[in-house]
Structures are given as C-alpha cells and as structure tokens.
Amino acid sequence: MVGSHFLNVVPGDRFSSSHVCPPPAYKVGNYTLLSINRAGSNAYDFVYKARLTNNTTIIAVAATATLLPPKSSKYTIVQGVLNFGDAQAKATTSSLNTFTIRRNKREALSKDDLKDCLKWQVSTGSAPVNTPPVANTTSTPTVVNVGNTVTLDASASTDANSDPLSYAWTLTAIPIGSTALNTLANAASSIATFGADKAGTYTAQVAVSDGKATTTATLTIIVTTPPPANTPPVAKAAIANPTATTIGQTVQLDSTGSNDPDGNPIAYTWTLTVPTGSATTLSNSTIANPTFKPDCGGVYKAQLIVNDGNTDSAPATAEIIVSGVSVMITSPPGQSTIAGDSVSIQGLVAGMSNVGVTVSGAHHPAVVLDNVFVATDVPIQIGPNTITVTATDATTGQTAIATIDITSTGPAPVSITAEPETGVAPLPVSFNATWQSQWIPTQITADYNGDGTVDYTSVDLTAKPTFTYPSSGIYQASFVLTDAQGATQTVTVPVVIQDEAALDQKFQAIWGEFTGNLSLANATGAANYFLPESRDKYLNAFTVLGSKLPTIVSTFSALSKTKITGSYGEYLVTRNVNGADHAFFVYFRQASDGTWGMESL
Known part of the structure; x- marks a missing residue:
C-alpha cells in the first residue's frame, strides 16, 4: 500500500507525455502503471504499458519503441523495449508488452518526470509486398454427359499474404445452341455451377482477386452424349x-x-x-x-x-x-470270377456316427470299423450273382445302395472259416480248414495278420490253429495248404477286430440322444432309439408317462459300461427313487439293417 508520504500514484494511473520522439511521425505516451514490485531491500520496480500514436498515412510494420538511457538518476531501466506489432496509420496502438524502470524508493515518477525523463527511439519494418493470389480450379464430375450439372470449384485458391479473396466466374465458350450462360449460378462465389445442355466443349474462367491483384484460371469441360441405358444381364443356374x-x-x-x-x-x-x-x-x-x-x-x-x-x-x-450316407464296394472288383460258394464283401461307407450296412444273402449285418465295412461268408450260387449292399443312417433314415456282379465257378477245393469272425480286442480266433475229397492237403501254413510273415506251420490238418488279435483293425489272415505233390491252394479270410472305445462312444451317444428326448417329454423321439422289435413297447410306456418323463430322466445316473462284445453292449444305470438307488441294465444290439439301438432297459 502506498503511504501518504508518497505521491498519490498507484498502479492503473495513466499519464500523458508530449515529448518528441524520432522520427517525429510517431509518439509514445499514455503510460499506464500496472504494478510496483519490491526488487530488493531498498529497490522497487515500476511496470508500465504505453501507447504508440502513428501520425503517418502508412502502416508502421512491426513497430518497436526502445527506451533511451536516462539522463537522470531518478531511475534505471530494467526492461525498456516495447512491441506494438503493425501500427495502423492515423491511429493509436497499445503496446503488446510492458517496460520496467527501477527506483530506490517506492514512489512512482510524477507526470512531469515521465514527460521529461522517458525518451524513446521508434523503429518500424518495411511494408509487405503484395503477392498475387494463386487460382486453383477443378470441375466435377470428371466425365460429363448431356444433362449433368457441372460444378466449378476455385475454393483451393490461395493468397500468400492471407488477404481475403473474391471470385468472378464466366463461361467464355459454349457449344452452339447451348443456354448454359443462363444457368450459371453463384458466379461470385468460389464454387459455381452450370447446366451442360449440349454436347461439346465448354470453357469456364475464374478471376481471383485479393483486392490488389487479380489472377485468372481456365477450365475446359468436354460434354458427351451418354451411352444408351444398359440392360442388366440374366443369370440362369x-x-x-x-x-x-x-x-x-x-x-x-x-x-x-x-x-x-x-x-x-x-x-x-x-x-x-x-x-x-x-x-x-x-x-x-x-x-x-x-x-x-x-x-x-x-x-x-x-x-x-x-x-x-x-x-x-x-x-x-x-x-x-x-444323402447323408454313401456306400462303395471295393472288394471283390465287379465282374470278378470266384471259385467258391461264398464270398467276403468289403467297401467304404460314410454317414453319421450310427450307420449300418447289410449285404444281400448274408446271414448277419456287415461289421463297420471306422468307414470300412466287411461282410464275411456271403453265400453265392454257381453262375452269375448280383450283390447288393445297403447302407442305412439311423439318424436320418437315409439309405444308399451299391451293387456288383460276380460269377461263381462252384465250390473251391479248400475253404477256411474263422470263429468268431469279429469281436473286440483282445480276441482269440480259431480257424477251421475243409477241402474237397479229390484233393488232400498234407501241410498248412498261416499268416494271421497278412504281414507276409508265416506265423504257423503244421502237418496236423485236424488241429485248429488259433491266434489272439491284440488290437482293433481289419486283418486278412492268409493260409497256404500244400498236398503231397507240392500243389498249393491259398485262402484269405478277413477277421474284423472292433474298437471297444469306438463302440462305447457310439452307445454313449445313443444314450445321450435318447435321454435328451426324454428330457423334452418327446415319447416318439425317445422310442426311435430302440430296435424295431422293441420300439412299440417303449413308445406305449413313454406315452403313458408323458409329462413325467423329464422328472424321471433327471434321476438317472451316468451310463456305466459293464461289457462290450462285437454283437452287443451291456451297461448299468441307477435311478434314485425316494432316496433309494435302483439299478437296471441297458442293452445295445444291431438291428437287421446293421444300425445300433437299444434292445431293452
């Protein structure tokens, strides 16, 4: 706070100075004290703004004022350069920054001191040289047909001095008969338009001005007659x-x-x-x-x-x-001639997980291992035979059929049968050889797995050679019988060792789909997972139970395997009734079409 012993001057007061500044066309004055700041134990800084009066008729470009060294000891200069930017002619401009003087007492200079003591040197830059604008033009569309509206665009024009630009569009040339001049719109704007009503060449010019200089640019627009309307093509599939x-x-x-x-x-x-x-x-x-x-x-x-x-x-x-199921016979080849009264049929089958295969004349369905089926000991007659193979998908009910024609010349001199022909590993299999009375063998050798290695040799033809197959697969057991004169007969017998894990997976899937239908109270859907001979019995029972089926199935335990053979699967399921577990067996067998289903539960 300024005390009473100081001059009554506080920040914010203005003082005028009428001193003469070189050049005489400029005058610095109208000082405004902004602040007084202590600069030491016995020093104070006085911060001022000032105004520059330009008495000339031209802009003072980048005007600055420098405070000249004082001729008095009343103050020293801390910061004595003021910037005014471009000071307009015949106008007063406030400084863009402040100047600071220092005194050894907290007492501002009086108006007379300011007038007498502050001397300034004013400097200005040169007036800018005007650069003509640059006219940049485009037109759209790039391909113009008769009837199109053309847009003329000069909005990308520039001016180096950042002066405001004005525009004037004209059409300097148009085709004969065109009325485009009458449709030119917004000619005084950066973007103008006109209607292209005739084919030919149009010339548009724009004059771009910054108020001091004008630049022109020309556009040439070629207008064509549009091609005939395209007729879309037609697709047929x-x-x-x-x-x-x-x-x-x-x-x-x-x-x-x-x-x-x-x-x-x-x-x-x-x-x-x-x-x-x-x-x-x-x-x-x-x-x-x-x-x-x-x-x-x-x-x-x-x-x-x-x-x-x-x-x-x-x-x-x-x-x-x-169809979701397909079947193909791979052995024997079609049109084969076979010595024997039976034949093994082998091939490929595709479908869902529960596909059955039957062969015409066979005593039982074929065995399916992965996507391969084998039917053994299929009876054939002397002469031509047509073998029909039918694959059935239990899930969709779809079927596929394949046939081959073969010819039998009659019973073979030697035949060998396997007992059993199929089962799950490990499976011991015995082989029994029989022959016609007119040919007597004296020795038999066996290659049980068809790998080319002799596994068994004997002169005791009454013995039944036996081999235990340790893992699943389709094996071609090969036997060579030799008589006393060294003549031989070779017989191959297929043995199918099924994969217990694959069968278990199949049975578990059937059970899961069956119980899923029970959970939905779908009596018909659930009954369809039983063999045909059992289906009506269980359909009647499920129909009576009706809405109780979901509750009943919720009390079932998981399906537990007890035994799997090549011809059936036996499982155990428990059901909790009133806190007590009741066990019952579930049996899976093949239907006559070779698909698997539940026989009973």
Whole structure:
C-alpha cells in the first residue's frame, strides 16, 4: 500500500507525455502503471504499458519503441523495449508488452518526470509486398454427359499474404445452341455451377482477386452424349446331373441360358453354400459350369451372378440334396470270377456316427470299423450273382445302395472259416480248414495278420490253429495248404477286430440322444432309439408317462459300461427313487439293417 508520504500514484494511473520522439511521425505516451514490485531491500520496480500514436498515412510494420538511457538518476531501466506489432496509420496502438524502470524508493515518477525523463527511439519494418493470389480450379464430375450439372470449384485458391479473396466466374465458350450462360449460378462465389445442355466443349474462367491483384484460371469441360441405358444381364443356374445325390459324386453346375440382352460378353461368379461340417469348394467359381464333390449329407445351394461389364444380374440359384450316407464296394472288383460258394464283401461307407450296412444273402449285418465295412461268408450260387449292399443312417433314415456282379465257378477245393469272425480286442480266433475229397492237403501254413510273415506251420490238418488279435483293425489272415505233390491252394479270410472305445462312444451317444428326448417329454423321439422289435413297447410306456418323463430322466445316473462284445453292449444305470438307488441294465444290439439301438432297459 502506498503511504501518504508518497505521491498519490498507484498502479492503473495513466499519464500523458508530449515529448518528441524520432522520427517525429510517431509518439509514445499514455503510460499506464500496472504494478510496483519490491526488487530488493531498498529497490522497487515500476511496470508500465504505453501507447504508440502513428501520425503517418502508412502502416508502421512491426513497430518497436526502445527506451533511451536516462539522463537522470531518478531511475534505471530494467526492461525498456516495447512491441506494438503493425501500427495502423492515423491511429493509436497499445503496446503488446510492458517496460520496467527501477527506483530506490517506492514512489512512482510524477507526470512531469515521465514527460521529461522517458525518451524513446521508434523503429518500424518495411511494408509487405503484395503477392498475387494463386487460382486453383477443378470441375466435377470428371466425365460429363448431356444433362449433368457441372460444378466449378476455385475454393483451393490461395493468397500468400492471407488477404481475403473474391471470385468472378464466366463461361467464355459454349457449344452452339447451348443456354448454359443462363444457368450459371453463384458466379461470385468460389464454387459455381452450370447446366451442360449440349454436347461439346465448354470453357469456364475464374478471376481471383485479393483486392490488389487479380489472377485468372481456365477450365475446359468436354460434354458427351451418354451411352444408351444398359440392360442388366440374366443369370440362369441349374444342376446338370440332378441324380448325383450321394457323397463323393461329382455335381456339375449348369449356367445354360445366362445371357446379356445387349449382347455384351458376361462374366460368371458362383458361390456355394454348404451344410454344416462340409469343407467342399467349387472347382472354379468364375467359369460357366464348375463342379464340386459333396463331402457330407445335406442341402448344397449354388448361386450364380453374371456381369456384362457394367451391371450385375439378379442372382439365380440351384440346389441339390445329398444323402447323408454313401456306400462303395471295393472288394471283390465287379465282374470278378470266384471259385467258391461264398464270398467276403468289403467297401467304404460314410454317414453319421450310427450307420449300418447289410449285404444281400448274408446271414448277419456287415461289421463297420471306422468307414470300412466287411461282410464275411456271403453265400453265392454257381453262375452269375448280383450283390447288393445297403447302407442305412439311423439318424436320418437315409439309405444308399451299391451293387456288383460276380460269377461263381462252384465250390473251391479248400475253404477256411474263422470263429468268431469279429469281436473286440483282445480276441482269440480259431480257424477251421475243409477241402474237397479229390484233393488232400498234407501241410498248412498261416499268416494271421497278412504281414507276409508265416506265423504257423503244421502237418496236423485236424488241429485248429488259433491266434489272439491284440488290437482293433481289419486283418486278412492268409493260409497256404500244400498236398503231397507240392500243389498249393491259398485262402484269405478277413477277421474284423472292433474298437471297444469306438463302440462305447457310439452307445454313449445313443444314450445321450435318447435321454435328451426324454428330457423334452418327446415319447416318439425317445422310442426311435430302440430296435424295431422293441420300439412299440417303449413308445406305449413313454406315452403313458408323458409329462413325467423329464422328472424321471433327471434321476438317472451316468451310463456305466459293464461289457462290450462285437454283437452287443451291456451297461448299468441307477435311478434314485425316494432316496433309494435302483439299478437296471441297458442293452445295445444291431438291428437287421446293421444300425445300433437299444434292445431293452
């Protein structure tokens, strides 16, 4: 606080000075005291702003004022340079910063002191030289047809001095008969438009001015008559071989009838939608008639879109339903001639997890191991025979059939049977040899697993050689019988050792689907997991129980394996009733079609 013994001057007071500053066209004054700050034990800084009066008729560019060294001891200069920026002609401009003087007492200079003591040197820069603007222009669209509106754009024009720009558009040339001059709009703006009503060349000019200089730029716009309207092409899609409905068969797609009404060449784009689990793809998606091979059952839908170079057609679709099961005979080859009154049939089968295979004339269903089936000891007659193999998918009910023709020349001199022909590992199998009376063997050798190594040799033809197969697989046991003259007969007998773990997985899956239907109170769905001879019995029981089925199934324990053979599976399930566990057995067997189901529970 300024005491009474000081001059009555406080920050914020203004003082005028009429001193003469070189050059005489400029005057620094109108001081405003902003603050008084202690600068030591006996020193004070006085901070001021000032104003510069420009009495000339031109802008004082980058004006600065420098406080000259004092001729008095009343003060010293701490900071004595003021910046005013560009000081307008015939105007007063406030300083952009402050100046500071120091005194040894906290008493501001009086008005007279300020007038008499503060002397300034004012400096200015040169006035800027004007640079003409740069006109940058574009027009859109780049391809102009008769009837289009053309946009003229000079908004990218620039000025180095950052002066405001003005624009003036004109059409300096138009085709004969055009009325584009009448449609020129916003000619005084950076962006103008006009209507292109005739084919030909249009010239547009823009004058861009910064108020001191003007720059012009010219645009040439070529307008053409639009081509005739394009007619979209037409796609046609079909299946060339609609009977190819089994897995692995080649399906041929057909684009016959696809065309372009304008006669333009067309390009093809096919897409294939496949069932869940399929990994099949098109042979080539951009040719007229590609192919694909279904790898699982379900609906395959092909979509075709054709393009005439301008427009896509509407999509066309074709679909084919492929059976979820397929079967193929691999042995013996078709048209084979066989010595014997029975034959083993082997092949490949595909489908869901529960697929059964039967062979015409066979006494029991074929054994399926992974995707291979084997049917042993299938009776055949002397002469031509047609063997029919039927695969049945228990889940979908779909079937597939394969046939071969073979010819039998009659009973073979030697035959060998396996007992049992199939089962789960480890499985001991005995082999029994019989022969025709006119040929008497004296020695037998055996290669039990078909690896080329003799496992057994004997001259006792009444003995039944036995071998225990340790693991699952399809083995071709080979026997060579030799008579006293050294003549030989070779017989091969297939032995199928089933995978107990795979059978268990199959039975567990059947049980899971069965109990899932019970949980939904689906009596019919649950009964379908029983063998045909047991199905009606359990359907009646489940129908009576009705809505109680979900509660009942919730009391079942997990299915527990007790025994699995090649022909059945035995499991144990407990059910808790009123706090007491009741055990019952569940049996799985093959149906006559070779699929597996529950026999009883």
